[in-house]
Amino acid sequence: MASIPLRLRDHSYDVLIGPGVRTSLAEVVGRLGARRAVVVSARPREWVPDTGVETLLLPARDGERDKTLTTVEALCGEFVRFGLTRSDLVVSCGGGTTTDVVGLAAALYHRGVTVVHLPTTLLAQVDASVGGKTAVNLPAGKNLVGAYWQPGAVLCDTDYLSTLPRREMLNGYGEIARAHFIGAPDLRSLPLADQIAASVRLKARIVEVDERDSGLRHILNYGHTLGHALERATGFALRHGEAVAIGTVFAGRLAGALGRIDRARVAEHQDVVRSYGLPAALPAETESATLIRLMRHDKKAIGGLAFVLDGPNGAELVDDVPHETVEHVLDGMPRMPLGELVDEAVPAATTDTARP
Numbered sequence: 001m002a003s004i005p006l007r008l009r010d011h012s013y014d015v016l017i018g019p020g021v022r023t024s025l026a027e028v029v030g031r032l033g034a035r036r037a038v039v040v041s042a043r044p045r046e047w048v049p050d051t052g053v054e055t056l057l058l059p060a061r062d063g064e065r066d067k068t069l070t071t072v073e074a075l076c077g078e079f080v081r082f083g084l085t086r087s088d089l090v091v092s093c094g095g096g097t098t099t100d101v102v103g104l105a106a107a108l109y110h111r112g113v114t115v116v117h118l119p120t121t122l123l124a125q126v127d128a129s130v131g132g133k134t135a136v137n138l139p140a141g142k143n144l145v146g147a148y149w150q151p152g153a154v155l156c157d158t159d160y161l162s163t164l165p166r167r168e169m170l171n172g173y174g175e176i177a178r179a180h181f182i183g184a185p186d187l188r189s190l191p192l193a194d195q196i197a198a199s200v201r202l203k204a205r206i207v208e209v210d211e212r213d214s215g216l217r218h219i220l221n222y223g224h225t226l227g228h229a230l231e232r233a234t235g236f237a238l239r240h241g242e243a244v245a246i247g248t249v250f251a252g253r254l255a256g257a258l259g260r261i262d263r264a265r266v267a268e269h270q271d272v273v274r275s276y277g278l279p280a281a282l283p284a285e286t287e288s289a290t291l292i293r294l295m296r297h298d299k300k301a302i303g304g305l306a307f308v309l310d311g312p313n314g315a316e317l318v319d320d321v322p323h324e325t326v327e328h329v330l331d332g333m334p335r336m337p338l339g340e341l342v343d344e345a346v347p348a349a350t351t352d353t354a355r356p
């Protein structure tokens with residue numbers, strides 16, 4: 001088991017990673033001093049570990065459809081009916097959509113109660129549950145309402161991943177692949193639990209420096225500018241991690257075109273993405289002009305086109321990248337029909353730590 005500390009000025013917590021770590025929940029709840037708990041779980045009842053205290057179990061559903069203010073309000077209503085106090089605790093158990101919505105409910109209830117996350121997807125273990133960002137969607141867009149609310153602990157039980165469909169594994173691998181270019185060592189040959197631990201360690205170090213996303217934390221968005229545009233252009237037919245993987249290959253080519261990295265490093269982007277079994281080509285159905293229009297609306301862009309790009313000093317935010325260069329690099333990317341692009345992705349490394 002790995003235990004990774006995340007130390008902030010006024011709050012610190014540990015992220016535990018490995019098979020069976022969910023059974024530490026009662027100990028964690030005891031240490032956090034709660035006397036009652038509400039567990040909001042998108043997984044079957046038997047997947048939820050004992051909390052060691054009086055507990056209300058609320059069933060939930062993963063998915064963007066329920067990641068709304070309506071769900072937050074419904075959860076807070078249940079917290080009131082149960083009599084949850086400020087010194088009690090909320091537990092989330094599910095994918096990143098569930099950790100996000102439960103995290104926001106915990107941030108708002110009584111102006112903040114402790115939350116412990118039990119992420120059950122690879123994406124939620126390496127990214128969504130760590131770092132304190134919580135959010136819900138509005139009809140106008142994703143993650144438009146949220147708060148920073150750091151958890152009291154995160155338990156990444158790799159046994160949860162044994163039932164995860166292949167594309168959901170790839171979804172998480174997209175974030176692991178991008179870690180290669182923002183300071184993680186080469187994780188390709190490591191067992192899954194070690195890949196998760198290294199990705200979490202990297203994210204923890206970045207969040208410790210820039211909790212509120214005002215500088216360094218931007219680098220976590222490596223590959224995401226095109227990634228977000230691809231998700232939207234394909235009507236979310238590409239999973240987030242798949243889109244980020246293609247965005248990572250593009251970011252390498254763009255950094256090469258701008259003379260920031262050499263040809264070998266550009267090629268490394270494609271190699272890393274492919275070796276995780278992720279797609280590396282653009283969907284043939286998407287036009288460069290559409291992608292550029294969508295990228296102009298990226299939240300990092302203040303006016304022009306902005307990307308996190310590799311370079312002599314490592315990854316950094318680069319503003320005002322010329323339109324023509326972006327268009328030229330997009331036009332030079334390999335293209336493949338969307339259906340083939342996703343089918344063609346080979347299974348990622350085996351979930352060695354995952355048990356049925």
Ligand SMILES: NC(=O)c1ccc[n+]([C@@H]2O[C@H](COP(=O)([O-])OP(=O)(O)OC[C@H]3O[C@@H](n4cnc5c(N)ncnc54)[C@H](O)[C@@H]3O)[C@@H](O)[C@H]2O)c1
Nearest residue numbers: 062063095096097098120121123124127128133160163164
């Ligand atoms: N807060 C953050 O910092 C942050 C970072 C990255 C992503 N996110 C958010 O995370 C969300 C995406 O998370 P996600 O990819 O986990 O999506 P998700 O929560 O929708 O889960 C994906 C799918 O996996 C299924 N699933 C979950 N665990 C399973 C298991 N153990 N076995 C089998 N199936 C399982 C779910 O039912 C769902 O169908 C997005 O809403 C995104 O905005 C947040």
